[in-house]
Amino acid sequence: MKPSNTKHTQPSPLSRVRDTVIAVLLIAAAVAIVAAYQIEAGNTEPVSIVKNTGGAASQMVGQGGTTGSTGEALPDAPLDRWLAGQHADTYVVAADGTNSTCNQCHDPLNYIPSMDDMPASCTVCKFEVKPPPPLIEPANAHSVDCKVCHQVDRNGIVQADVRWLEAPAIEQYAKVSSNSQLCQNCHSGAETEGHADVVVSGAHADAGLECTDCHDSHALTASCGASGCHETLKETPGHDTDHAIVHCVACHDSSEMAVGADEARDGLWVTFAGGEGQELFPYLSHALTSEVSCNRSGCHVEVLPGKFK
Numbered sequence: 001m002k003p004s005n006t007k008h009t010q011p012s013p014l015s016r017v018r019d020t021v022i023a024v025l026l027i028a029a030a031v032a033i034v035a036a037y038q039i040e041a042g043n044t045e046p047v048s049i050v051k052n053t054g055g056a057a058s059q060m061v062g063q064g065g066t067t068g069s070t071g072e073a074l075p076d077a078p079l080d081r082w083l084a085g086q087h088a089d090t091y092v093v094a095a096d097g098t099n100s101t102c103n104q105c106h107d108p109l110n111y112i113p114s115m116d117d118m119p120a121s122c123t124v125c126k127f128e129v130k131p132p133p134p135l136i137e138p139a140n141a142h143s144v145d146c147k148v149c150h151q152v153d154r155n156g157i158v159q160a161d162v163r164w165l166e167a168p169a170i171e172q173y174a175k176v177s178s179n180s181q182l183c184q185n186c187h188s189g190a191e192t193e194g195h196a197d198v199v200v201s202g203a204h205a206d207a208g209l210e211c212t213d214c215h216d217s218h219a220l221t222a223s224c225g226a227s228g229c230h231e232t233l234k235e236t237p238g239h240d241t242d243h244a245i246v247h248c249v250a251c252h253d254s255s256e257m258a259v260g261a262d263e264a265r266d267g268l269w270v271t272f273a274g275g276e277g278q279e280l281f282p283y284l285s286h287a288l289t290s291e292v293s294c295n296r297s298g299c300h301v302e303v304l305p306g307k308f309k
Contacts, residue, residue: 224248
C-alpha cells in the first residue's frame with residue numbers, strides 16, 4: 001500500500017496570533033456589553049449626553065437649559081415642554097416594591113432586558129446578562145428621556161428625527177416608519193393591569209392622523225379645540241356650558257367603553273377601561289366617531305321621542 005501524498009500543513013505562527021487576537025476581541029466586546037448594562041442600571045457616574053450613563057434631558061436641565069438669561073421660562077423650547085409633560089415624571093414602583101420590569105417604558109435608560117428580549121445584534125455573542133437591580137431609586141431615574149426617542153450624536157446634539165432606543169446600554173437605535181409607531185413601543189400595555197392599549201380607530205384613523213397630530217410631541221397635551229381640527233365646536237349642538245364637565249371622548253367613543261366622572265380630573269366625565277376581572281380606571285378612548293348617542297352608558301334617559309334628560 002502506497003503512503004498517502006497528502007500533506008498536513010501546520011498553521012503559521014502569524015495565523016495563530018491572528019486567531020488569538022480575534023478571539024480576545026470577541027470576548028472583550030461581550031464583557032463590555034454586559035458591563036455597560038450593569039453600569040446603566042447602577043447609574044452612579046455623572047450624567048452625560050455623550051455617554052450612555054445618563055439622560056440628555058437631565059444634563060440639559062442641570063445646565064439651566066430651560067430658562068433664558070433673565071431666568072424666564074422658555075415655553076416654546078422642546079425641553080421646557082418636556083418638563084411640563086408626563087414624560088418628565090414617569091417614575092413608578094410596583095406593588096411588590098420593584099420597578100425593573102416597569103422601567104421598560106417608565107425609565108428605558110435603566111431597563112435591562114432578559115436574554116430572550118435582547119435585540120438580535122446582541123444575542124450573536126454568547127454571554128449572560130445578570131438580572132437588573134429590582135429597584136431603581138428616584139435619584140437615579142431618567143423617566144422618558146430625550147434619548148429614548150431621539151438619537152444623540154457624538155457631539156451631544158439631540159437629533160430632530162425620531163428613532164426608538166431599543167438597546168440603551170449600547171445606544172442601539174431602531175428606525176420607525178412614523179411617530180405613531182414610535183409611541184406604540186410603549187403605549188400598548190393591555191397585558192399589564194391598570195394599562196390599556198392605545199388603538200386609534202374611527203374618524204381619526206380614517207383621516208390618517210398620527211399621535212402627534214393631536215398631541216404635542218413633548219408636552220403630550222391634546223385639545224380638540226386647539227388642534228386646528230375642531231375650531232367651530234361652540235356652534236355644534238351639545239358643545240355648550242351644560243356639557244362643560246364632559247370630555248369629548250365620553251360622548252364620541254365608538255368602542256362602548258364605560259363612562260363616568262374622574263375624580264383626578266375634578267369630576268370630568270371620561271371613558272373608563274379595564275379588562276375582565278380588573279377594576280375600571282380612567283382612560284381616554286382613541287376610538288372616536290362623529291355619531292353620538294345621548295343615552296349611551298346611562299348618561300341621558302329618553303323621556304319623550306327625541307327628548308332626553
